[in-house]
């Protein structure tokens with residue numbers, strides 16, 4: 001984990017072939033490199049062995065409920081943006097054993113599960129997702145109720161950012177102030193420079209750890225013209241963004257808890273939970289106890305859960321949020337409003353995943369706008 | 379001190395294909411443990427030995443589709459402390475409940491050489507429609523992991539971890555790329571209860587709803603999306619008319635698309 005605003009420790013330019021050297025340098029240093037790969041018609045996050053694993057020349061097209069990747073004929077590495085996976089899979093695994101118990105005569109022995117702390121290098125982290133990690137840091141690194149496994153994995157993780165050059169139609173990071181350019185909190189940040197026959201990468205070094213790794217990669221110091229590239233590219237990407245979150249959404253939702261729009265969205269919402277599970281900041285889990293048939297061993301597991309399930313709000317006598325409107329409202333108001341009260345930050349970073357991966361294309365920006373528009377000019 | 383008496387387990391068959399009972403035999407490694415933990419008192423597919431009731435745990439496979447079955451399930455209920463219906467037939471009426479939408483006499487006359495030998499009910503229905511049940515395991519067939527989980531839970535006096543949420547949750551836990559969003563393949567996952575171990579989506583197929591309706595299923599919204607993906611009304615109707623066709627949510631939704 002690195003400081004939020006990094007002092008630039010140098011800016012360099014490398015050839016595309018040096019991406020391979022970077023991945024090798026990370027692997028030689030003992031990192032498990034996780035990055036974008038093409039699988040099952042999507043760009044997913046999987047272990048990378050070399051730069052050959054990276055999808056070259058792919059675009060993604062995203063809309064509410066629709067995602068397609070297609071070859072775009074270019075030789076560029078990072079034209080697509082965020083896919084179905086978020087980095088939380090690695091920092092906050094979907095299913096974890098917490099402890100085991102073994103029966104010993106009339107008593108039992110408790111064995112705490114040793115958490116695995118792999119040294120991950122996340123390769124190709126987009127700015128929204130970097131912000132999402134910082135949001136989850138506030139959730140899991142919070143003193144009294146901290147999650148030591150998360151914190152150790154996060155601290156060990158090396159972050160290679162890729163600045164976005166084009167948004168998907170579902171992106172709205174610009175209006176959430178979380179992108180498209182990362183301004184700190186990374187070890188290395190790459191910006192792909194590909195135009196008019198030129199193909200290079202600008203590398204911004206953001207930490208001393210990044211400096212050590214980058215020493216094994218050959219490049220040249222960036223010129224002043226090179227250095228302005230990320231800002232220019234990012235402004236272009238921000239301008240191309242089709243969606244945005246309405247301003248002051250925190251207060252807007254707070255004063256509209258009984259709005260008729262909740263009933264409207266409830267007609268469409270499937271309560272399938274996809275939005276929460278693809279969201280890079282959602283952190284809810286349930287804890288389940290298992291035994292074997294003979295009752296000689298037991299284990300306690302923690303797995304991802306969602307405010308869209310009935311079990312989630314189950315207390316003695318039944319579930320509290322039975323109606324769909326109540327579940328959708330809980331989710332959306334938490335992301336955009338009560339998260340501020342709880343963690344002093346927005347629970348939404350504008351990555352657009354919940355829009356794309358909602359099977360019926362429900363759009364959090366559109367739901368917010370509908371409520372805002374109903375208020376007229378206040 | 380005498381060994382504590384083992385709970386008596388019985389496995390009953392109604393109108394069904396035996397596939398769900400087979401899952402118990404498929405437990406292989408764990409089957410010996412099951413046999414160790416319970417006394418298998420009645421399980422014709424595995425042993426001819428029969429021990430008289432009452433039984434501590436009855437697993438009931440199959441739907442009620444004859445007058446004899448309607449009578450027999452009451453007797454079994456009276457003899458069972460805990461009754462668990464297993465599989466799509468027992469929990470929803472099974473594929474044979476397709477007859478519930480048409481005139482059963484028409485089928486009998488068309489299919490059998492001697493219709494007069496056939497004694498059947500007009501409908502095929504779930505065990506729950508006839509007697510109170512204590513728990514149910516969904517699926518066509520049931521998942522052996524869920525079966526073992528339910529038995530372990532019962533034997534150890536704890537709540538079984540058998541969630542009623544959507545199939546989509548399984549996809550996301552496993553990191554499966556959504557076939558509907560990424561490929562445009564119609565998928566029943568958003569209205570189907572999880573439990574199969576994510577079989578179809580992990581092989582790039584849409585979910586066929588083997589595990590029946592999930593809690594609070596919004597079938598109307600999903601059907602509207604199917605239509606957007608290009609499915610016609612008839613195909614949408616047929617999508618709901620399979621193993622769990624008589625589950626109320628699916629029955630209603632299929633009827634809403636029944637224009638013929």
Ligand code: SF4
Pocket residue numbers: 275278279280281282335347348349350351352353354355364
């Ligand atoms: S709420 Fe939606 S857009 Fe916001 S961070 Fe979560 S998945 Fe991304």
Ligand code: SF4
Pocket residue numbers: 268269270271272273274275276308357358359360361362
């Ligand atoms: S908003 Fe979409 S993804 Fe979220 S629970 Fe509703 S239907 Fe599922």
Ligand code: SF4
Pocket residue numbers: 274359545546547549550555556557558559565566567568579584585
């Ligand atoms: S593939 Fe089907 S079950 Fe899986 S997330 Fe998509 S809609 Fe849900």
